[in-house]
Every structure is written in C-alpha cells, then in structure tokens.
Amino acid sequence: MFTGLVQGTGKVTALTRRGAQMRLGVRADFDLPRIVLGESIAVNGVCLTVEEAASNAFFAYASAETMEKTNLGELAMGSLVNLERALALGDRLGGHLVSGHVDCLARVESSAPAGESVRYTLAFPERFGVFVVEKGSVCLDGVSLTVNACGQDWLSVNVIPATQAETTIDGWCAGRAVNMECDLIGKYVARMLEPFAAKSKPSAITEEFLRNHGF
Numbered sequence: 524m525f526t527g528l529v530q531g532t533g534k535v536t537a538l539t540r541r542g543a544q545m546r547l548g549v550r551a552d553f554d555l556p557r558i559v560l561g562e563s564i565a566v567n568g569v570c571l572t573v574e575e576a577a578s579n580a581f582f583a584y585a586s587a588e589t590m591e592k593t594n595l596g597e598l599a600m601g602s603l604v605n606l607e608r609a610l611a612l613g614d615r616l617g618g619h620l621v622s623g624h625v626d627c628l629a630r631v632e633s634s635a636p637a638g639e640s641v642r643y644t645l646a647f648p649e650r651f652g653v654f655v656v657e658k659g660s661v662c663l664d665g666v667s668l669t670v671n672a673c674g675q676d677w678l679s680v681n682v683i684p685a686t687q688a689e690t691t692i693d694g695w696c697a698g699r700a701v702n703m704e705c706d707l708i709g710k711y712v713a714r715m716l717e718p719f720a721a722k723s724k725p726s727a728i729t730e731e732f733l734r735n736h737g738f
Contacts, residue, residue, distance in 0.1 A: 525565045527618035527660075527667020529605040529690045530555075533566075535598050536580065543587035545595065550580040551606055563609040563623065567691075568665030568702040569593050570609075570623025593625045594664075594700045603691050605665040618667030619660040620707045627651055629663065629703040631695050632677070640681045642671065643695060647703055649676040653713060654705035662704040666690050 530553060537548030549566060558564075558576035564583070565571070571583035590596045598604070610616070629647040636642075645663070647655075652675035655661060659670050661678065668680040687693045695701070 524610045525570070525607050525618075525621040525623050525665075526610055526614075526616055527568075527621045527662045527665065528607065529666055529686075530607050531689060532603045532691055533606045535600055535602045535604060537582065538598065538600060543590055545585045545590060546574070546582060547585065547595070547598065548580065548582045549604060549606070553579075555579045555606070555608070565605075565607040565609075565621070565623045565665050567594065567604045568621070568623065568662050568704055569595060569625055589625075592627070593702050594628060597700060603694070605690050607665055619662075621662045621665075621667065621704060622707055624704065625702045626654075626705050626710075627703050629678075629701045631697055631699040631701060633697060634695065637681055640683050641687065641692075642679055642681050643692075644677060644679045645701060645703075646677050651703070651705055652676055654709045656706075656709070659709070660706050663701050664691060665702070666692060 531551060533549040533551040535547055536550050539546045558573055558581050560573055560576055562573050563570050564573060564581065566583070569589060571585065573581045574584055575582040585595050627648050629645040632644045632646050634641055634643045655670055655673045655678050657670055657673055661668055661670050663680065666686060668682070671679045671681050682692050
C-alpha cells in the first residue's frame, strides 16, 4: 500500500526485455536506505517487487500484464521515474490510499499556467469515469493529486511548484501516456453496489401513473 506522496525520482540504469516482459534496474536520486529483497516499491505508480538490491538501487520484474496496463514499456536507459516505498503501519497518510495497481493509461491533452501551478488536462477511457469525482483523489504516475474538474473521459489537476520539483510531472507534454489509478475506496464501493443495481427494477410510479390517478 502507498500514499501517492512521491519520495523522489530515480533513473533507469538497466533494461532487459524478454518478449512482453521486462526487468529493470533503478537508482534513486535521493537516499533510499536498507532496501530489502521482496519489498514493494512504486515505480511511476506501479507496485514492483525488489528482486536485487544495492545501495540506493534495485532491480525488479514487470510481467506482461503490468507492461500492457502501464507506461513502463516506454522507459529507456536514463529515463526518470517517480519512486515511493510501501507505507509502513503508523506512517502519516498524507496523500490517499494507493494500491500501486494501475487501472488504465491516461493521456496528457494540454497544460497551462495557473499562478505558480500548472493545470494539466488528461483524457482516459470512458469506463473509468464513474470512479473520478470533482475534488476527489487520483494517482497519476504515482503522484496523489486532487481532481479539479472532470467529465466522463477527462480530468484536470493543478500541480503545485513543490510537486513539479520533486516528480517527473515537470516533463509532461501533450500526448504523454500517464499511469492512472482511480480512488481505491470508490472502486470497492462501486463493486459492492453492483448486485443491488442488477436487481433493481424500474418503479411502477411514473409521471403518467400519477396523472391517471388524479395527481
């Protein structure tokens, strides 16, 4: 489990592709002490398991499923990525609950200055629109952000200077594919309501029924 509060960026130092799968090496640009084999680290919002570890560096494996659902396949040697270690019990939850399981790829449509911030508008597959709400949370490339405005297949976020400085968002441009994870609680609520929605029947009390009965 993560929070979407990126701890810093890292640089891709190794890439080995085998068909639809990939192993990658990442070296953090900040102090990342005592990396443990088997621990989870979010790379651009994707939960990966550490297979090998060294000082401030680690190697991880990305399955075909991960490669299909995320932008990790677009990485190259030297690419910068957002990094966050898994949340420890008792840590402050400064962002929101993030699983590191990417739902879809969003695509940057436009950006514009908004005071010292930058406002980005992104498009995403329409079926995920039910999980995106105004002033709710969304995780984009591992960064917890507040949804400023949204529609069925788009959203906009305001990125403050501190976030621009500490993450890869400063390099976003139109057409950029971004990992998007919708709000975890919203997904569970929608799933739990599915059986009730399937059983619901249209009400027999319609406007025509009321007119016919003198209302």
